Amino acid sequence: MNAVQDALDALCGETGVRRLTVEPGRDRRGNPEPVAPISFSAGDVVCIVGATGSGKSRLLEDIEWLAQGDTPTGRRVLVNGAAPDLSGRYSGTGRLVAQLSQNMNFVMDASVGEFLDLHAGSRGLTLDAARRGAIIDAANRLTGEALAADHQLTELSGGQSRALMIADTAMLSTSPIVLIDEIENAGIDRHQAIRLLQGEDKIVLVATHDPSLALLAPRRLVLAGGAIVDVRRRTPQEELLATRLATLDRLQERLRNDIRTGLSLDAYLSDPAVPTVPTAKENA
Amino acid sequence: MKLITVAGPPACGKTAVILKTAVELRGHAVHAGVVKFDCLATDDDERYRRHGIPVQKGLSGSICPDHYFASNIEESASWGAREELDILFTESAGLCNRCSPHIRDVAAVAVIDVLGGINAPRKVGPMLRTADYVVVTKGDIVSQAEREVFVARVRDANPRARILPVNGLSGQGAFELARLLREEAPDRADVTGSRLRYPMPGAVCSYCLGEQRIGSAHQIGNVATLDLTSAGGTP
Numbered sequence A: 001m002n003a004v005q006d007a008l009d010a011l012c013g014e015t016g017v018r019r020l021t022v023e024p025g026r027d028r029r030g031n032p033e034p035v036a037p038i039s040f041s042a043g044d045v046v047c048i049v050g051a052t053g054s055g056k057s058r059l060l061e062d063i064e065w066l067a068q069g070d071t072p073t074g075r076r077v078l079v080n081g082a083a084p085d086l087s088g089r090y091s092g093t094g095r096l097v098a099q100l101s102q103n104m105n106f107v108m109d110a111s112v113g114e115f116l117d118l119h120a121g122s123r124g125l126t127l128d129a130a131r132r133g134a135i136i137d138a139a140n141r142l143t144g145e146a147l148a149a150d151h152q153l154t155e156l157s158g159g160q161s162r163a164l165m166i167a168d169t170a171m172l173s174t175s176p177i178v179l180i181d182e183i184e185n186a187g188i189d190r191h192q193a194i195r196l197l198q199g200e201d202k203i204v205l206v207a208t209h210d211p212s213l214a215l216l217a218p219r220r221l222v223l224a225g226g227a228i229v230d231v232r233r234r235t236p237q238e239e240l241l242a243t244r245l246a247t248l249d250r251l252q253e254r255l256r257n258d259i260r261t262g263l264s265l266d267a268y269l270s271d272p273a274v275p276t277v278p279t280a281k282e283n284a
Numbered sequence B: 001m002k003l004i005t006v007a008g009p010p011a012c013g014k015t016a017v018i019l020k021t022a023v024e025l026r027g028h029a030v031h032a033g034v035v036k037f038d039c040l041a042t043d044d045d046e047r048y049r050r051h052g053i054p055v056q057k058g059l060s061g062s063i064c065p066d067h068y069f070a071s072n073i074e075e076s077a078s079w080g081a082r083e084e085l086d087i088l089f090t091e092s093a094g095l096c097n098r099c100s101p102h103i104r105d106v107a108a109v110a111v112i113d114v115l116g117g118i119n120a121p122r123k124v125g126p127m128l129r130t131a132d133y134v135v136v137t138k139g140d141i142v143s144q145a146e147r148e149v150f151v152a153r154v155r156d157a158n159p160r161a162r163i164l165p166v167n168g169l170s171g172q173g174a175f176e177l178a179r180l181l182r183e184e185a186p187d188r189a190d191v192t193g194s195r196l197r198y199p200m201p202g203a204v205c206s207y208c209l210g211e212q213r214i215g216s217a218h219q220i221g222n223v224a225t226l227d228l229t230s231a232g233g234t235p
C-alpha cells in the first residue's frame, strides 16, 4: 500500500471519502483473487465488466456492505486507507454508498417537488427553491421530455423517472460512492448522467455489458469466476473508438426522438453518421 | 436451538427472506426449519419443502390468528427441538396490524416492503415496533431516494432495531441477516413461561363468540363505539 498516501489520509481525518480501496479476496472456488488492492478516488468513474454470473453484482454488494472479510468473497473494503466505521450498516442512514436500481419508475405517491422535500427531510435538511430548481434542471438535461415540480412522480415516463433518480442521487444524496448496475439506455443521456455524478465528486462504479458505456471509464475491472482477474486501462485507440460509438449513440437518440415526434426518417439515408453498407436489395 | 419469530404484512416477502436466509445458513452447516402460521390457506409449506427445509403449518381457521400463534408456539418449539434444528423460524402474517407474535428473549424479525407507502412503518404497529431486526424488502423496485425516505420512517417507528435491506429475489442482504442471527440470536429451545412482548387485545364480545347479526341488540361484552357526533365530511 502507498505509505505516503496513507499518512496524508490519516492527517486529513474523517473528512469524507477521498479514497476507496478493495483488497482482494478469493474466487468462487476459493483461490486467491489474482490482483493487487485496487483504489478509487473521488471523481473516478470505473466500469466493471465480465460474463453473466462472473461476480459483477457481488463486487458492488461487497462495496455497498463495506465488506470486512465477512462476505462470500472474503474481500475487504477500506475507506481512506483504513477499516471504515461500520455503525452505519444497520441504521440505514449515513451510508457511504448510494445504488441506482434497475427499475425505471417511482412508486411513491407524491409530486416531484414533494418528493425532493421528503428526501431532503429524511436526512434532516430543508431544500430551498433554488436547490430544488437546480436538481430539476439537471434532470431535464438528461432527458428529452421536461419534467416540473408539480408533476406527479407516478406519471413520469421511464426516461423522466430515471433522469430524476440520477439527478437526485447526484445532488441530494450525501453518499460519496454511487453504484450503478446496468444503467438503462432508454430515454436518457448516459454520458451526461455519468458526468453529472462525477462532477459532484462521487466515486462512480458501473457494472455493464455495454461497450459504449464501458469505454466511458478510463479504467475497467474484468471479472471472471467470482474474482477480479484484470484491471484494464483504456487505450488511446479505445478512446477514439469511444468517440465514434458516441456518434452512433447520438444517432440512435435523434432517430428515437424523430420517430417519437412522428417525423419521416427518409433524410437519414444520406446522413453521414449512418453506416453505408449496401443492402441485399440495393445490390440486386 | 434458536427460535426466531418472523412477522410482516401479507406478501411483503417473509417466505422469500426466510428461504434465502435458510440457504445461507445451510452454507454454514446451520440446519433451519420453519413453522408457518396462517389463517385460511397457504402454499408456503410447499415452497419450503421444495428447498429441503423441514416445515410444519398451522391454520388458525375460525380462531384469531395471533391467539392461535400464542397457544401453539410452545409445541412448535418442541417440534423444532425434536427435529434437531439449529434454528426454528416461525412465519406469521400480522393480519390486522394490531398484534405481534414477538416474545421476550426470542429473536424477533419484522419484514416490511418498500411498496406499502411511507406511512406503512407507523401503521404496521407492534410487530415492527417491538422487533430486534427490521428487514426491508423490494428495494430493487424503487429509487435510492425512496429507499432512504422509507428507512428513515422505519427508524422513526423503531429506533432500537437493526435495519437490514434484503432482496427477496436475489438474496442480497440475506448473507448478513444469516450472520447476525447466527451470532446474536439467543438459544431458546423452550419457551414455556416466556412472555409476549405486546399484549393481545382485551376484547371479548358477542362477535368473538360467533355472533353474525348486526345491531346493538346483539352486542354484548367489550364493545367500543365510534364517536360520530362531530360534523365530519369535507373541510
Ligand SMILES: Nc1ncnc2c1ncn2[C@@H]1O[C@H](COP(=O)(O)OP(=O)(O)OP(=O)(O)O)[C@@H](O)[C@H]1O
Residues within 6 Å of the ligand: A026, A027, A028, A029, A050, A051, A052, A053, A054, A055, A056, A057, A058, A059, A072, A073, A223, A225, A226, A227
Ligand atoms: N468470489 C465469490 N465467492 C463466492 N460466490 C461468489 C463470488 N463472486 C460471486 N459469487 C456469487 O455468484 C453469483 C453470481 O454473481 P453475480 O450476481 O455477481 O454475477 P453478475 O456478474 O452480476 O452477473 P449478471 O451479468 O448476470 O448480472 C452470486 O450468487 C454471487 O453471490
Ligand SMILES: Nc1nc2c(ncn2[C@@H]2O[C@H](COP(=O)(O)OP(=O)(O)O)[C@@H](O)[C@H]2O)c(=O)[nH]1
Residues within 6 Å of the ligand: B008, B009, B010, B011, B012, B013, B014, B015, B016, B017, B137, B138, B139, B140, B141, B166, B167, B168, B169
Ligand atoms: N422485486 C422483489 N420482489 C420480491 C422481493 N421479496 C419478495 N418478492 C416477491 O413478493 C411476492 C411475495 O413474497 P412472499 O415471500 O411470498 O411474501 P410473504 O407472503 O410475506 O411470505 C413474491 O412474488 C416474491 O417473489 C424483493 O425483494 N424484490
Ligand SMILES: [Mg+2]
Residues within 6 Å of the ligand: A056, A057, A058, A181
Ligand atoms: Mg449482475
Ligand SMILES: [Mg+2]
Residues within 6 Å of the ligand: B014, B015, B016, B044, B091
Ligand atoms: Mg409467506
